Amino acid sequence: MLGLLVAGPAAAQKSGGVLRIQHMDSPPSASIHEEATVSVAVPFMSLYNNLVMFDQHVPRNSLDSIVPDLAASWAWQEGGTRLVFKTRDGVRWHDGKPFTAKDVACTFELLLSGENKLRRNPRATWWTNVEKVTADSDSQATFHLKAPQPSLLALLASGYTPIYPCHIPPDQMRRRPVGTGPFKLAEFKMNEGIKLTRNEDYWKKGLPYLDRIEFTIIPDRSTRMLSFIAGKFDMTFPTDVTVPLLKNIRAEAPKAQCTMRESGVSVNLIVNQDAPPFDNPGIRRALALTLDRQSFIDILSEGENKMAGIMLPPPDGAWGMTPEMLKDLPGYGDVGKAREEARALMKEAGYGPDKRLKIKVSTRNIATFKDPAVILIDQLKHVFVDGELEIIDTAVYYNRVFKKDYVVALNLSGIAVDDPDVAFFESYGCGSLRNYNGYCNADMTRRFEAQSREPDPKKRQQMVWQTDHMLQAEIARPIIFYGRAAGCWQPQVRNITLHVNSIYNNWRFEDVWVER
Structure with missing residues (x-):
C-alpha cells in the first residue's frame, strides 16, 4: 500500500495570527509517549509528526483515512509480518538536526523497552506484537512483527504515536521537547498555560499558517464557557462542552461553530x-x-x-x-x-x-x-x-x-x-x-x-x-x-475539523488559520 501526500485546502488561506484555545488543567508533561491524558495530546501533538496520521479533515478515523506524514510510502511484506516505510528526505528537527529512519528505530526502542528508558509507558501493550523496528538505511525503516496485525497502521496514525529524536534524552522531552512538527514549544507554565510558535523551517512548505497557538489553563468550566461566549477565546477545549452547555453557547453565541460527537x-x-x-x-x-x-x-x-x-x-x-x-x-x-x-x-x-x-x-x-x-x-x-x-x-x-x-x-x-x-x-x-x-x-x-x-x-x-x-x-x-461531548470555535477559525470517533488524533493545526 502506498501513501500519497494530500493537497492543502482549496479556500484562500491567511497566514499569521494567534489561535487562542482554552485548556482545562495542567498537563503533567509534554512527553506524549509517557502520558495518558488528552490534556497532553491536544496542546502538544502539533510539536511532532508521526510516520502516518489520520487525515485531519476526514471526521471518522479509519484505515481508509490514513495519510502519509514522515513516511512517503509504505508496503506490507512477508505475509503481513513486515511493514516497510520509506521516510522523507529534507526533514529537520526543531534544533536543526536531520531526521532519518534511525529516529523511527530509536522511538520504538523506547516503546519496546517497557519502562526501562521511559518514566512510564502507558501504551506499551499496543506494541506487544512488534518484535523490533530496524533502520535499514537513512530513508527506510522496517517493523518486524511476530504475527500479521492489520490494525498496526491505525496505531501508528494516532496522535499518541509521534516520532521522537534519537539525540534528545527522554527526560528533556517532558519540559523542552524537540519535534519535527509545525510548531515549537515557546513556553510551558504549570497552572498558567502553553505557548507554541511557528516552525519557520517546517518541511511542509507554506505551513503552518498560524504564527502562534496559546493555550490558557482555566480550571473552572463555568469560567471557561463564559469567556468563550464573550469572545476572549477562539476555541473551547475540544472535549469540554456538555449537552446543557452546548444549548447555552448556541443561545448566547449563535455564530459559534460546534461539533457534538x-x-x-x-x-x-x-x-x-x-x-x-x-x-x-x-x-x-x-x-x-x-x-x-x-x-x-x-x-x-x-x-x-x-x-x-x-x-x-x-x-x-x-x-x-x-x-x-x-x-x-x-x-x-x-x-x-x-x-x-x-x-x-x-x-x-x-x-x-x-x-x-x-x-x-x-x-x-x-x-x-x-x-x-x-x-x-x-x-x-x-x-x-x-x-x-x-x-x-x-x-x-x-x-x-x-x-x-x-x-x-x-x-x-x-x-x-x-x-x-x-x-x-x-x-x-x-x-x-x-x-x-x-x-x-x-x-x-x-x-x-x-x-x-x-x-x-x-x-x-x-x-x-x-x-x-x-x-x-x-x-x-x-x-x-x-x-x-462538543467542541466549539468562533467563526474566524477556519479549516478545523473535529474527529467524530476519537478526541486524541486531530490536533496538528498545521493548516488551520484565523481571520480577524
Whole structure:
C-alpha cells in the first residue's frame, strides 16, 4: 500500500495570527509517549509528526483515512509480518538536526523497552506484537512483527504515536521537547498555560499558517464557557462542552461553530482488588450491580451518552456491541433486580443497614470526572456503601492509579483509536499500565491475539463482539457509559475539523488559520 501526500485546502488561506484555545488543567508533561491524558495530546501533538496520521479533515478515523506524514510510502511484506516505510528526505528537527529512519528505530526502542528508558509507558501493550523496528538505511525503516496485525497502521496514525529524536534524552522531552512538527514549544507554565510558535523551517512548505497557538489553563468550566461566549477565546477545549452547555453557547453565541460527537472516552468504575475488603470478588460485583447506567446518562447528558462495553458503541463506533447484545449483561437491565443481588452479596460479606462500608471514592479534579463521581457515591448508598469524594489533581492522579494508590475510583478511559487492539490490550491486558483493575485472564489474552490476527473484518467483528460480551459479563472493569461531548470555535477559525470517533488524533493545526 502506498501513501500519497494530500493537497492543502482549496479556500484562500491567511497566514499569521494567534489561535487562542482554552485548556482545562495542567498537563503533567509534554512527553506524549509517557502520558495518558488528552490534556497532553491536544496542546502538544502539533510539536511532532508521526510516520502516518489520520487525515485531519476526514471526521471518522479509519484505515481508509490514513495519510502519509514522515513516511512517503509504505508496503506490507512477508505475509503481513513486515511493514516497510520509506521516510522523507529534507526533514529537520526543531534544533536543526536531520531526521532519518534511525529516529523511527530509536522511538520504538523506547516503546519496546517497557519502562526501562521511559518514566512510564502507558501504551506499551499496543506494541506487544512488534518484535523490533530496524533502520535499514537513512530513508527506510522496517517493523518486524511476530504475527500479521492489520490494525498496526491505525496505531501508528494516532496522535499518541509521534516520532521522537534519537539525540534528545527522554527526560528533556517532558519540559523542552524537540519535534519535527509545525510548531515549537515557546513556553510551558504549570497552572498558567502553553505557548507554541511557528516552525519557520517546517518541511511542509507554506505551513503552518498560524504564527502562534496559546493555550490558557482555566480550571473552572463555568469560567471557561463564559469567556468563550464573550469572545476572549477562539476555541473551547475540544472535549469540554456538555449537552446543557452546548444549548447555552448556541443561545448566547449563535455564530459559534460546534461539533457534538463521540468522545471515545468511557466512564468506568475501577476497584483496587488488592485493598481489603475489595479482595472479596462478591463485594466488587456488588459495586458493579448497583450502577444505574441510564440514570448517569439522563442526568449528565440528557440522554446523549450511551451504554456500551469496552468498544465505542455504534453507529459511530465500528466495533461496539448493539443495545440488544447488552441486555443480558449484569447491571445493564433491571436495576432493581441487580441491586437486590448486590445487597445479598454485601450481607454475605458482613455488611448491611447497621454496618455500612465507608470508603473514599477517588477521581480527577476536572468536571467530567467529578460530576459522575457524585452520582456514583449516591448510587453506592443502595448497597450499604458510604463514599467520601477524594479529588486528585491531574499532575498526580495518574501516578496514583498507576501505582494502585486508591481503593475505589470513578475513572475516564480514552480509547485513542477505535480498534480492539487498543481497547482490549490496553484496558484488560495482563501487565498493562492502564489495566487499573489488574485483570488478567490467559484465555482472554488468547482471544485478544486471535482477533488481532484475523484478516477478515466480518469474522473479526464477531470475535470482538463475543470477547467484549465475555469481559462485561465477568465485570472485569465495569463500563458505566461512553460519553459524547462538543467542541466549539468562533467563526474566524477556519479549516478545523473535529474527529467524530476519537478526541486524541486531530490536533496538528498545521493548516488551520484565523481571520480577524
